[in-house]
Amino acid sequence: MTHRWIVTALGKDRPGIVAGVTRVLYDRGCNLEDSAMTRLEGEFAIMLIFSSPASQTEARMRAAFVPLERRLGLVVHLKALSRQETTVHKRGRPYTISVYGSDRPGIVFRVADVLARAGANVTDVHTHRSAGKAPSLYLMLLEVELPPRVSVPGLEGRLQRLGKSMSVRVNLHASDASIL
Amino acid sequence: MSVLSIRRLPDPLLHQPTRLIQHIDEPVRRLIDQMISTMRRHPRCVGLAAPQVGSDLRIAVVDTSGHPKAAKSRGLLVLVNPAIDAAEGMALQREGCLSIPDFTADVRRAKRVHLRAFDASGTLFDCWLEGFEAIVAQHELDHLDGTLFLDRVANLATDVFKRKSYL
Numbered sequence: 001m002t003h004r005w006i007v008t009a010l011g012k013d014r015p016g017i018v019a020g021v022t023r024v025l026y027d028r029g030c031n032l033e034d035s036a037m038t039r040l041e042g043e044f045a046i047m048l049i050f051s052s053p054a055s056q057t058e059a060r061m062r063a064a065f066v067p068l069e070r071r072l073g074l075v076v077h078l079k080a081l082s083r084q085e086t087t088v089h090k091r092g093r094p095y096t097i098s099v100y101g102s103d104r105p106g107i108v109f110r111v112a113d114v115l116a117r118a119g120a121n122v123t124d125v126h127t128h129r130s131a132g133k134a135p136s137l138y139l140m141l142l143e144v145e146l147p148p149r150v151s152v153p154g155l156e157g158r159l160q161r162l163g164k165s166m167s168v169r170v171n172l173h174a175s176d177a178s179i180l
Numbered sequence: 181m182s183v184l185s186i187r188r189l190p191d192p193l194l195h196q197p198t199r200l201i202q203h204i205d206e207p208v209r210r211l212i213d214q215m216i217s218t219m220r221r222h223p224r225c226v227g228l229a230a231p232q233v234g235s236d237l238r239i240a241v242v243d244t245s246g247h248p249k250a251a252k253s254r255g256l257l258v259l260v261n262p263a264i265d266a267a268e269g270m271a272l273q274r275e276g277c278l279s280i281p282d283f284t285a286d287v288r289r290a291k292r293v294h295l296r297a298f299d300a301s302g303t304l305f306d307c308w309l310e311g312f313e314a315i316v317a318q319h320e321l322d323h324l325d326g327t328l329f330l331d332r333v334a335n336l337a338t339d340v341f342k343r344k345s346y347l
Contacts, residue, residue: 171331
């Protein structure tokens, strides 16, 4: 019987991090599933779901990452996933939201708050702040799933009012699955 | 001929709708010439709209001649008070914009558009544009309505990319 895990790793960016983490998994006969790995300013961040053969106990898996932490200067967190955590939740309708404007405190929080109150589930977020000469531009892109009871025009109206109050542009589009 | 400086996000002028030109006078002709020079000054730029250079007039310039993506090109197009009154098909194209230097995005637009506009001498013309040229025209007309390609992103996973080479 296999086990499933999620591992996160954070560390100052440098070559060798992805190879280092995935080697630990490969050497133990593990299978990589979903992951998101990205550089955020000077840090590299990994979030990775994998399954391992039954022979890999929790203690063994944790021990496997210790040399890596030392060698690459990483902080690694391993969490065993229970059977319940691996069930896929019923999906709502996918929408993409873009928000952009002059950077100011509260953009991410206030948008996320409107979405949470509406019952929308945020599944993916990317933000970017342009560096260099002022004024800086803040861009946020979110993918959300809307349960059937959520009124899209109602949500759009709330987001537009929020956008006006914060001087940011907000757009909501049904996510386009087809490419051409 | 002078080159104008480009307004970049978050400049609010990029979201202002433009106003129709009543008469193509000397200041308007000078703006058109400056916009053409500015477009030519940026090697990969194929179009420019007046809000990008700080003007609220409804003018855009397009020139896709010699561009590898333009199978057909009408060369330099000066568009005064332009409008698209018919659109057909769908095309997906990676777009960039001088006003949004950090990003490119895949944007869905019409494959063919019917365009009406006045040219630099004030003569009304209309034509069908297709392919890359049609996309550029739609991008520039969006600018004249205060719309940017970031407003049209519909798919996060595939659509928005941090720019790898700089303008």
